[in-house]
Amino acid sequence: MRMRKKEWARPELAACPYYTANPEKWRGQWDTFFEKKQPIFLDLGCGKCEFLRQVAVRHPEINFIGIDQSDDVLGVGRRLIEDTYKEAGRDHVHNIALFAGDIEKLPLFLDPEQDKIARIYINFCNPWPKARHHKRRLTYTKQLFMYRQFLNENGEIWFKTDNDDLFLSSQRYFREAGFTIYALTYDLHKENDPENAQSEHERMFTKQGIPTKALKARIDPSFVWPKADEADTAEEEPTAEEAVPAEKAGKETAEGEN
Ligand SMILES: C[S@@+](CC[C@H](N)C(=O)[O-])C[C@H]1O[C@@H](n2cnc3c(N)ncnc32)[C@H](O)[C@@H]1O
Numbered sequence: 001m002r003m004r005k006k007e008w009a010r011p012e013l014a015a016c017p018y019y020t021a022n023p024e025k026w027r028g029q030w031d032t033f034f035e036k037k038q039p040i041f042l043d044l045g046c047g048k049c050e051f052l053r054q055v056a057v058r059h060p061e062i063n064f065i066g067i068d069q070s071d072d073v074l075g076v077g078r079r080l081i082e083d084t085y086k087e088a089g090r091d092h093v094h095n096i097a098l099f100a101g102d103i104e105k106l107p108l109f110l111d112p113e114q115d116k117i118a119r120i121y122i123n124f125c126n127p128w129p130k131a132r133h134h135k136r137r138l139t140y141t142k143q144l145f146m147y148r149q150f151l152n153e154n155g156e157i158w159f160k161t162d163n164d165d166l167f168l169s170s171q172r173y174f175r176e177a178g179f180t181i182y183a184l185t186y187d188l189h190k191e192n193d194p195e196n197a198q199s200e201h202e203r204m205f206t207k208q209g210i211p212t213k214a215l216k217a218r219i220d221p222s223f224v225w226p227k228a229d230e231a232d233t234a235e236e237e238p239t240a241e242e243a244v245p246a247e248k249a250g251k252e253t254a255e256g257e258n
Pocket of ligand 1: 044045046047048050051067068069070073101102103104122123124125126199200201202
């Protein structure tokens with residue numbers, strides 16, 4: 001569901017010292033955005049920063065960049081971050097950067113040589129269930145290839161989802177993109193990991209009784225890159241439910257998506 005426009009979000013973000021409306025300007029020098037040079041973690045599709053605010057206040061020794069396409073959700077996130085840092089007795093937010101941007105255009109905002117990222121979080125991204133939309137998944141092989149160039153040599157991606165099909169396919173995407181999955185669970189909360197911070201969607205799906213699936217992957221240094229024309233995985237076959245009978249296919253196209 002789309003969030004209603006928040007008229008206050010943009011003015012508040014414009015006045016926020018850790019939000020930038022010009023992320024391209026910081027390309028190649030994100031280290032200097034922060035007070036201290038320290039490892040950078042990225043939260044892709046951070047939404048209302050429910051997850052980000054918890055991990056960032058807990059880890060002042062890490063710099064965090066939160067990216068989302070929507071200023072409205074980032075506006076809500078900024079307010080939550082402020083509350084969290086105040087409650088923790090911090091006088092200001094020193095280790096967060098926020099910006100609105102399209103994750104598919106990450107190379108416009110990050111330089112693969114200069115902006116080295118130690119960890120990427122992908123929490124509850126859109127599962128894009130139809131086979132013809134799988135390429136839009138934030139964990140799709142081609143996307144992971146793209147993120148890989150920004151990760152440092154021991155770089156990691158931590159991924160959580162409610163969606164079984166996305167979780168299963170993503171395990172393949174990670175392997176195809178040259179990552180080793182070193183931790184994996186089909187029910188994260190059963191493990192009672194005190195380090196786990198629940199995101200907004202994680203709380204929502206947990207309330208509905210849906211377990212959180214999670215994996216941690218790191219770059220496999222022995223991975224041999226496929227040739228350019230092999231790097232993009234073949235179009236995936238539609239699932240049985242998605243296979244549209246020929247006579248219906250024209251109708252669906254005419255009526256548009258969803
Ligand atoms: C389902 S929400 C999950 C939010 C949060 N990570 C959580 O776990 O609660 C997905 C978020 O990803 C953002 N998003 C989806 N595709 C994006 C893209 N290509 N670029 C930037 N943000 C994107 C959406 O705006 C939305 O806030």
